[in-house]
Amino acid sequence: xxxxxxxxxxxxxxxxxxxxxxxxxxxxxxxxxxxxxxxxxxxxxxxxxxxxxxxxxxxxxxxxxxxxxxxxxxxxxxxxxxxxxxxxxxxxxxxxxxxxxxxxxxxxxxxxxxxxxxxxxxxxxxxxxxxxxxxxxxxxxxxxxxxxxxxxxxxxxxxxxxxxxxxxxxxxxxxxxxxxxxxxxxxxxxxxxxxxxxxxxxxxxxxxxxxxxxxxxxxxxxxxxxxxxxxxxxxxxxxxxxxxxxxxxxxx
Amino acid sequence: xxxxxxxxxxxxxxxxxxxxxxxxxxxxxxxxxxxxxxxxxxxxxxxxxxxxxxxxxxxxxxxxxxxxxxxxxxxxxxxxxxxxxxxxxxxxxxxxxxxxxxxxxxxxxxxxxxxxxxxxxxxxxxxxxxxxxxxxxxxxxxxxxxxxxxxxxxxxxxxxxxxxxxxxxxxxxxxxxxxxxxxxxxxxxxxxxxxxxxxxxxxxxxxxxxxxxxxxxxxxxxxxxxxxxxxxx
Amino acid sequence: xxxxxxxxxxxxxxxxxxxxxxxxxxxxxxxxxxxxxxxxxxxxxxxxxxxxxxxxxxxxxxxxxxxxxxxxxxxxxxxxxxxxxxxxxxxxxxxxxxxxxxxxxxxxxxxxxxxxxxxxxxxxxxxxxxxxxxxxxxxxxxxxxxxxxxxxxxxxxxxxxxxxxxxxxxxxxxxxxxxxxxxxxxxxxxxxxxxxxxxxxxxxxxxxxxxxxxxxxxxxxxxxxxxxxxxxxxxxxxxxxxxxxxxxxxxxxxxxxxxxxxxxxxxxxxxxxxxxxxxxxxxxxxxxxxxxxxxxxxxxxxxxxxxxxxxxxxxxxxxxxxxxxxxxxxxxxxxx
Numbered sequence: 001x002x003x004x005x006x007x008x009x010x011x012x013x014x015x016x017x018x019x020x021x022x023x024x025x026x027x028x029x030x031x032x033x034x035x036x037x038x039x040x041x042x043x044x045x046x047x048x049x050x051x052x053x054x055x056x057x058x059x060x061x062x063x064x065x066x067x068x069x070x071x072x073x074x075x076x077x078x079x080x081x082x083x084x085x086x087x088x089x090x091x092x093x094x095x096x097x098x099x100x101x102x103x104x105x106x107x108x109x110x111x112x113x114x115x116x117x118x119x120x121x122x123x124x125x126x127x128x129x130x131x132x133x134x135x136x137x138x139x140x141x142x143x144x145x146x147x148x149x150x151x152x153x154x155x156x157x158x159x160x161x162x163x164x165x166x167x168x169x170x171x172x173x174x175x176x177x178x179x180x181x182x183x184x185x186x187x188x189x190x191x192x193x194x195x196x197x198x199x200x201x202x203x204x205x206x207x208x209x210x211x212x213x214x215x216x217x218x219x220x221x222x223x224x225x226x227x228x229x230x231x232x233x234x235x236x237x238x239x240x241x242x243x244x245x246x247x248x249x250x251x252x
Numbered sequence: 253x254x255x256x257x258x259x260x261x262x263x264x265x266x267x268x269x270x271x272x273x274x275x276x277x278x279x280x281x282x283x284x285x286x287x288x289x290x291x292x293x294x295x296x297x298x299x300x301x302x303x304x305x306x307x308x309x310x311x312x313x314x315x316x317x318x319x320x321x322x323x324x325x326x327x328x329x330x331x332x333x334x335x336x337x338x339x340x341x342x343x344x345x346x347x348x349x350x351x352x353x354x355x356x357x358x359x360x361x362x363x364x365x366x367x368x369x370x371x372x373x374x375x376x377x378x379x380x381x382x383x384x385x386x387x388x389x390x391x392x393x394x395x396x397x398x399x400x401x402x403x404x405x406x407x408x409x410x411x412x413x414x415x416x417x418x419x420x421x422x423x424x425x426x427x428x429x430x431x432x433x434x435x436x437x438x439x440x441x442x443x444x445x446x447x448x449x450x451x452x453x454x455x456x457x458x459x460x461x462x463x464x465x466x467x468x469x470x471x472x473x474x475x476x477x478x479x480x481x482x483x484x485x
Numbered sequence: 486x487x488x489x490x491x492x493x494x495x496x497x498x499x500x501x502x503x504x505x506x507x508x509x510x511x512x513x514x515x516x517x518x519x520x521x522x523x524x525x526x527x528x529x530x531x532x533x534x535x536x537x538x539x540x541x542x543x544x545x546x547x548x549x550x551x552x553x554x555x556x557x558x559x560x561x562x563x564x565x566x567x568x569x570x571x572x573x574x575x576x577x578x579x580x581x582x583x584x585x586x587x588x589x590x591x592x593x594x595x596x597x598x599x600x601x602x603x604x605x606x607x608x609x610x611x612x613x614x615x616x617x618x619x620x621x622x623x624x625x626x627x628x629x630x631x632x633x634x635x636x637x638x639x640x641x642x643x644x645x646x647x648x649x650x651x652x653x654x655x656x657x658x659x660x661x662x663x664x665x666x667x668x669x670x671x672x673x674x675x676x677x678x679x680x681x682x683x684x685x686x687x688x689x690x691x692x693x694x695x696x697x698x699x700x701x702x703x704x705x706x707x708x709x710x711x712x713x714x715x716x717x718x719x720x721x722x723x724x725x726x727x728x729x730x731x732x733x734x735x736x737x738x739x740x741x742x743x744x745x746x747x748x749x750x751x752x753x754x755x756x757x758x759x760x761x762x763x764x765x766x767x768x769x770x771x772x773x774x775x776x777x778x779x780x781x782x783x784x785x786x787x788x789x790x791x792x793x794x795x796x797x798x799x800x801x802x803x804x805x806x807x808x809x810x811x812x813x814x815x816x817x818x819x820x821x
Contacts, residue, residue, distance in 0.1 A: 016383065040415045041387025042372050053702070079704030088386050088413075091702070093695040099498035104692045105703040107685045113705065116686045121503030123685060124494065131493035143498030151291040166703060175386070178413055181291050181442035181482075206387070206415055247417035 004067030006031045006200050007052065007083070007170050012061035014044075014051060014224075021047040023225040024061065029170065033200045036215035038208075038235075040245055044224040045204045046088060049172050052202075053085050054078045065170075079108075082169030086159040088178055088204075092147045099143040101158055102130040105165030130165065137161050137191050153184040157191055164195075171195065173203040177210055189213065208246065212236065220245060255317060256281040256436040257302065257404055262311035264301045270309055271297040273460045279404075281316075282433030284426075286447035286468065287440045288482055289457035295440045296338055298457070299406045302438075303335055304328055315404070329355065334402030336410050340393040344382035348373055351381050351392055352399055359401025360434070366395040369425055370418070387413045394422070405429075405437045411446055419446065426450055444482060448472045456481045506683035515765050519668055523661075530664045536772050537667040538729045543753045543764035544671075544678055545721035550750075551759030552682055553714045554694030555606070558746055559617030562601075562624050563594040563719040565741030567726030570594075572736030573634055575644040582647050583655075587670065587727045594723020595716045597624075602715035606708055618743070625741040640737025644730065655731065663732040670728050674721050679761060681717070690714055694759075755797055757804030766805050 007029040014022040021044040029035055037045050050056040052063065054075035062071045065081055073081070093101050106126050107113040121127065134140045137157050142150055147158055156176055163171055177188045189210050195201055205211050211218065211232075218235040220227040228234075228241055235241055258278040265271040271294045279285060287295050300306045302313055304325045313320045320328060329335065343351050352363060352373075367374030370391040376384065384392060390413050397405060407426075411419045423446055430437055430451050441447035448454060448468045456464035456471070464471070464481055471478045493499050522533050542564055549555040567590035574580040574589065605616045628635045635641065648654045653662040681687050693700045693707055700707050730736040739745060748771075756767020774793065778786035801808050 019379075019383075038415075040372075041391065041413070041418060042376075042385040044385075046385060055701075075701050076704045076706055079702065085702060087699075087702075091696050091699040093692055093699070095695060096691065097498055097501065099502060100688065103502070104688060104700075104705075107688065108703045108705050112685045113689045114686055114710075116681050116684045118685075119503070119506035119680075119683045120685045120688045121499070121501075121505060121683075126685070127494070127499050127502060128492050131496060131499060140493075140496065140498075143496060144501055153291055162699070162703065175413065178386075179409075179442075184291060206413060206419075208416055243417075245415050245417055247420040 004064065005029060006033075006066060008064040008067075009052070010062050010064070012048075012051060012063065013059045014047060014056060015059045020224045022051060022058070023223070025221075025224075025226055027219065027226065029200050029202055031169075031200055032198055033202075034214055034216045035200070035202045036211045036218045037202060037204045037221060038206075038211060038218060038245060039221035039227065043221040045221055046174055047224075048221065049085060049174050049202075049204065052170075052172060053083055079166055082167070083172070084163040084166040084168035084170070085172040086156075086163050086174055086176055088174040090152075090155050090159055090179075092155060092158055092162070094148040095146060097144055098134065098139060098147055098150070098158055098161075099127070099130055101147055102133055102161050102165045103127065105162045106130050106133070109166050133161055133164055136194070137164075138187075151184075153180040153187055156180055156188055160188075160191055168199060171199050171201045173201065173205075175205050176203065177205055177207050185210065254281045255279070255314070256283065257316075257438075258314045259298075259301070260312045260314070262301060262313065263309040264297065264306045264311070265309065266297075267307055271306075271460050272301060275311070275460075275462055277455065277462065277465070279436050279438065281403075282436060283453070284430035284437040284439070284451040285453045285455055286451050287438060287455045287457060288442075288444050288447045289463075290482055293457045294460040295457055296408055297460075299335070299337075299408050299438065299440060302328075302333065302406060329400070332403035334397035334400050334405040336393050336397045336405070336407040338408040338412075340389045342381040342384075342389050342392050342396070344380065346381055347378050348381065348384070348392060349377045352396055354396065356396075356399040357401050361398045361401050363399065366398055369421060370395055387415060387418070390414055391418070403435055405435055406440075407437065408440045409442055410439070411441065411443060423450065444478065506679075515762065516672065523664055523668075527661070530660045532772075532776065534660050534663045534667050534732050536768055537664070537671050538725055538732065539749065539752065539768040539772060540764050541667075541671045541674055541728070542722055542725040542749050543756070543768050544675060544761075545718045545725060546749055546753050547758055547761065547764050548678055548681070548718040548721070549715055550753060551763065552687060552694065553690040553711055555711060555715065556610070556614055557617040558614050558743070558750065559619075559621035560718075560722055560749060561741055561743070561746035562617075562621040563598060563722035564726035564729070564745060564749075565621075565624060565628070565738075566594040566597050566719075567591065567723030568730040568736045568740040569628060569635060569726075570723070571646075571727040571730040572641045572644055575646055575730075576636075576641045577634075578645075581645055583649050583666070583731050586646075586731065587724050590723045590727030591720040592723075594726070595720040598716040598719025599712065602712040602719075606711045606715060618746075621741060621743070621746060625738060628738060628741055636737075638738060640735060640739075642735035644734045644736070646731050646734060655734065657734055660732060667728050667732060670724060674724060675761075678721070682761065686710070751794060753804075755794065755804050757806030760804075760806050763804055763806050770805060 005028040009025050009027045012022055012025040039045055047056060051058055062069055103126055106129050110126060112123050112126050131140060134143050139157055139161060142154060147155060177185045180188055192214055215232055218232055219229045220241050222244055228238055256279050259275055262275040263270055263273050289295055297306060315331060372388050373391055373395055394410050411422060427450055439450055448471060452468055454468040454471055455462055546560050549557060570590040570593040571586045580586060601620045605613060608616060629637055646655050649662055649666055655662055689705055689710055697707060726740055752767040752771045753763060755771055757763035775790060778789050
């Protein structure tokens with residue numbers, strides 16, 4: 001028996017009325033993994049992320065982190081345990097500057113956020129760390145701009161920056177390249193590839209260039225259940241996966 | 253051939269901000285085009301201007317030779333323009349069935365035909381729009397526009413968020429529609445591969461202007477020129 | 486300092502963040518004007534005092550509405566709680582020292598804010614709006630029924646408030662003491678609110694207003710923050726009610742009513758919410774206008790006021806200050 005994986009689900013189930021959005025999902029995410037979750041529209045990929053982050057409570061099954069049962073741990077505390085996510089549709093503080101967006105996340109993590117006295121801008125440690133982070137994503141030149149003024153592709157990077165500001169051990173990326181023109185999607189791909197090795201990354205995306213270039217392991221979800229799991233080569237060659245999801249784009 | 257849609261010397265934007273500058277574009281009846289270009293160059297604004305969602309600073313939009321200047325938004329939709337907006341704009345509290353029935357008009361597109369294209373929708377007829385996944389909402393938005401049986405279909409990034417098999421199916425259907433020439437499609441698309449394969453004619457936009465208007469094949473064959481036009485860094 | 490002295494502190498974004506709490510050149514002007522008013526219009530000090538109290542009340546609302554995005558129609562509950570605390574303590578001969586009286590008013594209002602906030606702030610939107618309204622109505626009815634303590638419908642008048650600092654009398658006919666006293670209280674509360682909104686806590690409130698879902702996702706205890714903000718705002722509203730009772734030497738059901746709650750909301754929206762000084766501009770504009778219109782058209786003055794508000798709501802979503810900001814931006818191109 002190997003040691004417990006970083007994040008694991010056992011028989012995880014979630015029903016929405018008569019619809020089973022997650023059916024007995026057994027899933028393992030190892031430390032430092034590069035894992036992709038693909039599947040047809042409505043297969044329950046985002047629901048799975050919502051289950052992992054605690055936005056949605058499972059109907060049955062357990063979620064373990066390093067072997068510890070975190071099924072009942074609320075969302076905010078899971079963030080403290082190191083689970084961070086990005087959203088399929090940008091959820092940014094649109095009227096704030098790029099720096100302020102990341103500042104809010106970093107301030108929350110280092111425990112500066114409850115402070116009422118010192119002006120936010122004088123927390124040099126938080127500002128420095130936020131700027132460093134923006135710099136690694138090549139966003140520092142835009143730091144002073146309002147998020148809503150940035151092109152959509154760069155806004156997607158801010159999504160990632162906010163999540164990284166939480167120093168996650170597990171990063172869940174829900175369609176990070178959604179809405180980004182193909183000419184710019186390499187910016188996202190580069191950023192995702194440069195993520196620190198020690199972070200385990202689970203990525204959902206329909207851009208197969210991105211998925212096959214990035215992932216070391218792929219799980220295919222269909223109708224809420226795990227349909228197949230394997231290396232990109234295995235998944236790409238799987239005729240059933242081609243039929244339900246990949247179509248002609250798959251590579252052997 | 254009759255002109256289905258024409259934009260003449262259009263300058264438009266939001267409030268005082270001008271996004272489109274002196275845009276000229278004519279589409280014949282039954283002709284389809286793709287519009288590509290970087291983010292924020294005015295592709296969405298172009299469609300929004302046809303729909304009447306922007307501030308027109310100059311120029312004229314005509315539909316079948318008739319000026320749209322004084323035609324309010326809802327009448328533009330009724331006069332045969334179908335619109336698939338980027339934000340999908342489905343009705344979250346209505347069911348899938350109700351979403352599809354809103355604005356539906358008789359014509360070659362029926363619910364059965366739409367469900368052949370998007371089986372997900374047929375399976376979830378009684379679910380509320382808000383319960384659909386992102387990709388399913390996109391399907392719903394496209395299906396709703398098709399069921400109005402438009403003469404001109406404006407689509408803003410319809411393949412966004414769809415599974416590759418669905419993108420293929422949709423691209424095939426769009427290509428067939430374009431080839432049949434029964435309606436005109438203006439396809440704004442981020443994915444230049446899909447765009448260039450879709451129609452014989454492609455328009456490239458940059459900084460609010462049209463910088464290329466010609467054969468798709470010529471662009472597809474000249475990767476360097478394409479890269480320059482849509483700005484791959 | 487954990488950060489090295491070099492690094493990013495010179496970046497425009499860091500400078501903007503580090504500089505936004507600094508005093509701007511125009512900021513002393515409202516305070517100087519308020520002082521000038523004291524000398525220039527000795528006959529209008531009663532009106533001036535009323536304006537200052539309203540500014541303080543609107544400021545408390547700005548904290549929850551403008552910064553945290555909590556929509557409430559029941560903020561007068563806290564104003565009334567503060568006013569009745571001062572009034573009942575004084576009338577029944579328990580306590581009538583003004584400054585400690587205000588602290589008690591703040592405490593009582595804060596407690597009510599805590600009790601109601603813990604329950605109400607689980608909801609949002611229309612539900613929240615209705616619940617804040619109901620809470621206020623409950624308090625109003627309680628004050629009406631507890632006639633023996635609150636004076637019921639008639640309220641409590643001729644409150645025996647002790648002289649300020651044992652020396653300065655509150656004279657209802659010559660409210661000089663009241664004016665300067667309320668101005669000082671406003672100043673102290675303003676400094677508190679100003680510090681708060683520029684702090685990391687204030688930044689996180691703005692975050693909650695801009696995107697609650699995202700705040701949950703960065704691990705922020707959203708409800709706890711909102712309740713805390715609500716309690717602080719209630720305390721300030723309680724202080725506003727307390728000084729109002731002290732300055733007028735009476736308290737009545739009107740301090741708890743929908744009329745007051747709606748008016749302060751209108752004032753804040755008129756001035757511009759989420760902007761600190763919106764409370765000042767809105768209160769002065771609304772009350773001055775109401776004052777003069779009611780003199781010119783004693784019967785139909787509210788009609789004129791209503792029309793003005795419709796115009797503001799239609800064309801200036803961010804209130805008077807929003808118009809000013811837009812004009813400044815147009816004339817001074819941004820340096821980025």
